[in-house]
Amino acid sequence: MGITYKDEQGIQGMRTAGRLAAEVLDHLTDHIKPGITTREIDRLAAEFMKKQGSISATLGYQPSGYPPYPASLCTSVNNVVCHGIPNDKPLKKGDIVNVDVTVIKDGWYGDTSRMFVIGDASIAAKRLVQITYDAMWHGISMVKPGIRLGDIGFAIQKFAEGNGFSVVREFCGHGIGRNFHEEPQVLHYGKPGTLEELKPGMTFTIEPMINAGRREVKEFGNDGWTIVTKDHSLSAQWEHTVLVTEDGYEVMTLSDGAPQPPDFVRK
Template sequence: MGITYKDEQGIAGMRTAGRLASEVLDFLTPHIKPGITTREIDRLAAECMKKQGTLSATLGYQPSGYPPYPASLCTSVNNVVCHGIPNDKPLKKGDIVNVDVTVIKDGWYGDTSRMFLVGEASIAAKRLCGITYEAMWHGITHVRPGVRLGDVGFAIQKFAESQGFSVVREFCGHGIGRNFHEEPQVLHYGKPGTLEELQPGMTFTIEPMINAGRRDVKEFGNDGWTIVTKDHSLSAQWEHTVLVTETGYEVLTLSAGSPPPPAFVNG
């Protein structure tokens, strides 16, 4: 399947799905505090989706070689890089957790994630989460027609590494539309002037996974999904779905509770 280019109707559908995905995170935000389990976060999200009239894209999702994913969202705590499965372990003060939500609305997919600090986190954890957020936006602000995906990946990598962090290579962003994962792959590292050229109507995620230590990752346990840092260092991730417009970009996964862009955006 090649890259799909969205027309006005498709863009409208993607805007709605993206906003609704972000509103799930808005709904969850006040609940994410010490003592809650990630399974309870998952239950609350499923309730929210039911009220929205959306479906979880992750529940039962089974790409080739994977077992069916068992939850309505992903919760990746501390050294979990991505695809953490909700469980009954309570979150404790100082934890960091990525909550990754993908909903389906009228056949269109909206995909976004945020980092949450549980109670008072360490300065190092706060800095990792903040730099990862900025890294995502360094990628987003490079999006416009004529730019290549290598330019986007390079911007993320250059910034993250300049701050002393490392970029996970094994997982990347992706095209999205009427399918959860479409072409192209969106790497969070790379060389300027390489890979696909951006054109209006493309929609894809930018979702860098940034580690406090080395970039190496491994599978954890035998659930077939959970990925952790090899050196047990903290990992953070943020994700937005973006549209390439005629003149630049539009972030499709924004809602009333979305964190504001960093100061350098539109600055």
């Protein structure tokens, strides 16, 4: 399947799905504090999606070679890189957690994730979370017709590695629309001027996974999903869904409660 280019109707559908995904995270924000379990976060999200009239894209999701995913969102704590399954372990002060939400509304998918710092974390943990957020925006701010996906990956990699962190290679952003995962793959590392050229109507996620230590990852346990850092170092991730417009980009997963873009983007 090639890249799908969204028309005005498709763009409207994507805007709605993206906003609803972001509003799930807004709803969860006040609840995510020391003592809550990730399973309770998942329950609150499922309840809120029902009120919205959206449905979870992850619950029961089963790509080839994987077991069905058992929850309405992903919760990746500390050294979990991605695809963490909600469980009954309470979050404690100093933890960092990525909450990754994908909803479906009227056949369109909206995909976004945010990092949450539980209580007061270490300076190193907070710096990782902030640098990862800025790295995502360094990628987003590259987006416009005519540039190539390698330019986005290079911008993210240069910024993250320049700050002493490493970029996970095994997982990447992806096209999105009427399917959860479409073409193209959006790598968070790369060479300028390489890979697909961006054209108006493309929609894809930018979702860098940045490690405090080395970039290598491994599967954890036998649940078929959870990925952790090989060296047990902390990992962080942020994600937005982005539309390529005629002259730049539109972030489709913003909401009233979403963190503001960094100063270098607003300027």
